[in-house]
């Protein structure tokens with residue numbers, strides 16, 4: 001089966017628009033909000049780690065978002081039918097979304113995209129996350145913990161106040177390494193030294209990342225020295241339709257020497273780290 005067929009198989013399912021009630025909506029810190037929607041039980045049950053929804057952020061008097069906003073699924077549960085999101089309040093769409101009150105309603109489209117290539121037979125996985133990448137990786141951590149797979153996590157943030165390790169682990173046990181811009185421990189050199197030490201001591205079956213292009217490029221370089229480790233990245237490319245039609249999210253990938261433009265929303269958002277082309281020169 002070709003890699004494109006594998007991608008398609010990992011995201012081959014019907015997509016529809018769903019009207020959901022806001023079951024819970026609260027700030028977790030100064031920048032992030034947690035949103036729990038009540039959806040149909042089979043929708044939540046069919047949602048896999050790494051997948052995302054397009055959120056129709058309801059307009060307010062001052063804010064009128066036109067495009068839907070892509071958000072990774074942060075979790076499902078605790079009740080059957082709950083779909084959770086953890087999002088950074090930044091621009092027009094997320095500021096409008098932040099105004100939505102408990103008991104209100106909103107529309108979501110999905111689940112969209114593929115899922116991580118996680119195998120329950122894995123013994124040890126490593127997760128490297130920064131910023132909103134924590135929300136994307138959290139369900140994978142839950143899946144690994146439920147399968148009894150050992151987890152090593154490297155969490156990167158600007159400052160200790162910005163790191164949401166509790167929201168990331170949600171009770172899962174992991175060997176946790178927190179690095180910060182504020183003390184220099186999140187610099188490429190420091191993270192590379194930390195990762196090399198961890199990989200040399202006990203290389204994982206797979207390494208997953210999300211949230212930082214700088215870390216992605218570092219991991220791609222590092223993985224060249226650890227060919228036995230599978231590497232995957234969940235890409236957060238700006239996108240409009242989220243369904244593969246508008247092509248605004250295409251990125252170049254190198255599949256064994258074959259350079260291809262692929263849609264992050266449709267063939268991704270999860271891709272092998274080794275296939276990402278960092279810099280593209282247009283002639």
Ligand SMILES: Cc1cc2nc3c(=O)[nH]c(=O)nc-3n(C[C@H](O)[C@H](O)[C@H](O)COP(=O)(O)OP(=O)(O)OC[C@H]3O[C@@H](n4cnc5c(N)ncnc54)[C@H](O)[C@@H]3O)c2cc1C
Nearest residue numbers: 070071072087088090091092093094132135236237239248
């Ligand atoms: C797969 C995926 C998962 C994500 N998961 C999360 C998450 O879990 N938590 C989180 O906080 N953030 C997540 N993000 C990022 C999140 O989608 C953005 O932060 C959010 O869209 C910003 O919206 P805004 O209205 O606040 O910002 P604004 O900057 O006002 O609006 C950005 C909007 O414009 C669109 N847009 C802008 N430029 C272009 C362009 N050139 N082409 C096409 N569309 C454009 C964007 O798609 C988006 O809808 C994710 C992104 C992706 C792609």
